Amino acid sequence: MSWDDGKHTKVKRVQLTFDDKLEAQGGKEGNQSDDGADHDGVMKIHVAAGGLGIEQCRFDYVKNGQSKEGPFHGVKGRGGSSTFVINHPEEYLVSVEGWYDSSNIIQGIQFKSNKHTSQYFGYVYSGDGKQFSLQVNDKKIIGFHGFAESHLNSLGAYFVPISSSSSSLTPPPNKVKAQGGNYGETFDDGAFDHVRKVYVGQGDSGVAYVKFDYEKDGKIETREHGQMTLLATEEFEVDLDDFITSMEVYVDKVYGYKSEIVVALTFKTFKGKTSPRFGVETENKYEVKDGKGGKLSGFHGKASDILYALGAYFTPTAN
Numbered sequence: 001m002s003w004d005d006g007k008h009t010k011v012k013r014v015q016l017t018f019d020d021k022l023e024a025q026g027g028k029e030g031n032q033s034d035d036g037a038d039h040d041g042v043m044k045i046h047v048a049a050g051g052l053g054i055e056q057c058r059f060d061y062v063k064n065g066q067s068k069e070g071p072f073h074g075v076k077g078r079g080g081s082s083t084f085v086i087n088h089p090e091e092y093l094v095s096v097e098g099w100y101d102s103s104n105i106i107q108g109i110q111f112k113s114n115k116h117t118s119q120y121f122g123y124v125y126s127g128d129g130k131q132f133s134l135q136v137n138d139k140k141i142i143g144f145h146g147f148a149e150s151h152l153n154s155l156g157a158y159f160v161p162i163s164s165s166s167s168s169l170t171p172p173p174n175k176v177k178a179q180g181g182n183y184g185e186t187f188d189d190g191a192f193d194h195v196r197k198v199y200v201g202q203g204d205s206g207v208a209y210v211k212f213d214y215e216k217d218g219k220i221e222t223r224e225h226g227q228m229t230l231l232a233t234e235e236f237e238v239d240l241d242d243f244i245t246s247m248e249v250y251v252d253k254v255y256g257y258k259s260e261i262v263v264a265l266t267f268k269t270f271k272g273k274t275s276p277r278f279g280v281e282t283e284n285k286y287e288v289k290d291g292k293g294g295k296l297s298g299f300h301g302k303a304s305d306i307l308y309a310l311g312a313y314f315t316p317t318a319n
Contacts, residue, residue: 025132026154027104180309181259246289
């Protein structure tokens with residue numbers, strides 16, 4: 001196709017807008033969905049996988065510094081979901097890789113940012129099916145579209161150029177490795193402005209439940225992991241002019257569990273406040289801190305009906 005606008009004495013303005021919209025990969029069954037491209041970036045990706053493939057996904061976006069929860073695509077079964085956190089604006093999503101089989105349901109999927117790679121959600125490709133990749137050189141993903149009903153059938157993406165605004169003078173949070181076992185479902189709360197309160201619930205063998213009250217832009221957000229038991233939770237509240245600088249994670253191999261579990265936790269603050277030891281002390285103690293005097297601003301780890309592992313994010317502080 002060609003066109004010719006002819007000759008003109010003056011051209012006042014030329015405006016080119018080009019956002020790459022990559023076609024949805026996978027089956028076209030189910031309901032068509034489109035989160036749109038009116039976002040600055042992707043902040044969180046929530047994925048639930050089941051026996052027949054990827055059951056559900058949801059994307060949280062950011063626009064003008066404000067977070068926005070996207071709609072659910074698919075239907076989550078009885079299992080839990082896992083989250084991949086992207087620390088905008090220093091970090092941005094660059095690609096998606098996955099595969100689908102003859103059922104036209106996406107069986108496995110993985111996301112990559114400019115800084116790290118998510119876990120593999122669902123089944124790892126074994127050679128029987130069709131692989132796909134969503135990626136455009138020198139561009140980042142700002143939105144998704146596709147098809148879903150009871151499961152995620154297909155996924156496509158919107159891309160825009162990686163602008164200089166993706167860089168920032170503020171260093172990104174430091175994600176310190178989780179200590180403990182490698183069993184259970186991965187969770188990742190990301191980094192917040194403050195950790196205001198920590199709740200720890202014990203089980204028969206170790207720490208069964210944790211809950212965290214975070215502060216973000218003056219608002220409290222709560223995240224909880226594991227399974228609460230009949231035993232009451234214990235609390236550690238952080239003063240408004242203080243912050244957690246480190247935690248001690250006690251782990252042990254307990255009969256009946258497939259890997260080491262967390263049996264006790266202790267938290268320490270900048271102003272010298274130390275929490276009670278929540279749980280039973282063991283010889284296997286690990287100190288989680290960033291070594292730069294940073295502020296503990298979020299948690300990640302593994303849990304099911306017990307806490308298998310716990311790590312943390314640390315952010316720089318002027319103190």
